Amino acid sequence: xxxxxxxxxxxxxxxxxxxxxxxxxxxxxxxxxxxxxxxxxxxxxxxxxxxxxxxxxxxxxxxxxxxxxxxxxxxxxxxxxxxxxxxxxxxxxxxxxxxxxxxxxxxxxxxxxxxxxxxxxxxxxxxxxxxxxxxxxxxxxxxxxxxxxxxxxxxxxxxxxxxxxxxxxxxxxxxxxxxxxxxxxxxxxxxxxxxxxxxxxxxxxxxxxxxxxxxxxxxxxxxxxxxxxxxxxxxxxxxxxxxxxxxxxxxxxxxxxxxxxxxxxxxxxxxxxxxxxxxxxxxxxxxxxxxx
Numbered sequence: 001x002x003x004x005x006x007x008x009x010x011x012x013x014x015x016x017x018x019x020x021x022x023x024x025x026x027x028x029x030x031x032x033x034x035x036x037x038x039x040x041x042x043x044x045x046x047x048x049x050x051x052x053x054x055x056x057x058x059x060x061x062x063x064x065x066x067x068x069x070x071x072x073x074x075x076x077x078x079x080x081x082x083x084x085x086x087x088x089x090x091x092x093x094x095x096x097x098x099x100x101x102x103x104x105x106x107x108x109x110x111x112x113x114x115x116x117x118x119x120x121x122x123x124x125x126x127x128x129x130x131x132x133x134x135x136x137x138x139x140x141x142x143x144x145x146x147x148x149x150x151x152x153x154x155x156x157x158x159x160x161x162x163x164x165x166x167x168x169x170x171x172x173x174x175x176x177x178x179x180x181x182x183x184x185x186x187x188x189x190x191x192x193x194x195x196x197x198x199x200x201x202x203x204x205x206x207x208x209x210x211x212x213x214x215x216x217x218x219x220x221x222x223x224x225x226x227x228x229x230x231x232x233x234x235x236x237x238x239x240x241x242x243x244x245x246x247x248x249x250x251x252x253x254x255x256x257x258x259x260x261x262x263x264x265x266x267x268x269x270x271x272x273x274x275x276x277x278x279x280x281x282x283x284x285x286x287x288x289x290x291x292x
Contacts, residue, residue: 011253035136044091046101047076152199
């Protein structure tokens with residue numbers, strides 16, 4: 001039974017287009033150079049998405065159009081359709097209904113090596129990714145979380161493979177909502193969430209400065225010194241501490257302020273040839289995305 005997974009807007013179309021273009025490049029460029037090429041989708045959803053298209057009034061040139069619902073490809077289905085084909089596809093999701101839809105999708109392709117993993121992506125990646133023998137294998141992973149779920153330890157585990165290119169849609173809006181302008185508004189749960197996704201509690205000292213008014217105990221409230229773009233730069237600097245190369249980001253949605261997401265490409269392979277290859281095509285893809 002089909003499961004509706006309703007989401008989609010301009011930024012969804014663009015991010016999926018960017019990732020699809022990279023998957024096509026990756027599959028063609030590395031085919032024959034490695035024994036196996038994998039695609040890993042850590043928050044795969046259902047493999048499809050339902051998009052509600054609003055009604056439009058008619059004018060002199062076009063007839064009015066009623067509201068309609070369209071069913072479009074999600075990242076999992078896009079990856080299945082990439083040519084040359086990936087040798088293995090791994091789809092993860094913690095929601096049983098999503099995994100049921102992914103299994104149904106996998107059953108439509110009995111000739112393909114497709115694994116559906118019903119679990120928390122952080123646990124699966126941290127517990128399993130390091131046990132894979134990556135000799136002769138390369139992979140692309142798509143990290144498109146529903147919120148601030150991705151743990152820094154997960155990114156460290158991916159980077160340690162030295163074999164995975166990661167497209168990471170970072171939830172920038174979640175960060176600036178948690179990292180409130182004044183430090184006094186950051187409660188324990190917010191502080192924990194920020195530290196979990198950035199991998200260190202040093203962010204508070206690096207992103208905040210004293211307002212200059214000490215309280216009776218010698219302390220004082222601090223204020224965030226970075227705006228949204230400053231937070232984005234900080235995230236990239238953090239990613240660069242564990243990945244040999246971080247490209248982008250692409251700000252999403254395009255033209256919307258404040259932006260809500262930052263799409264990064266993180267390269268875990270430190271070999272200069274691998275970095276040059278990925279950088280060349282990624283620069284082209286990011287340039288096209290920024291002009292959309």
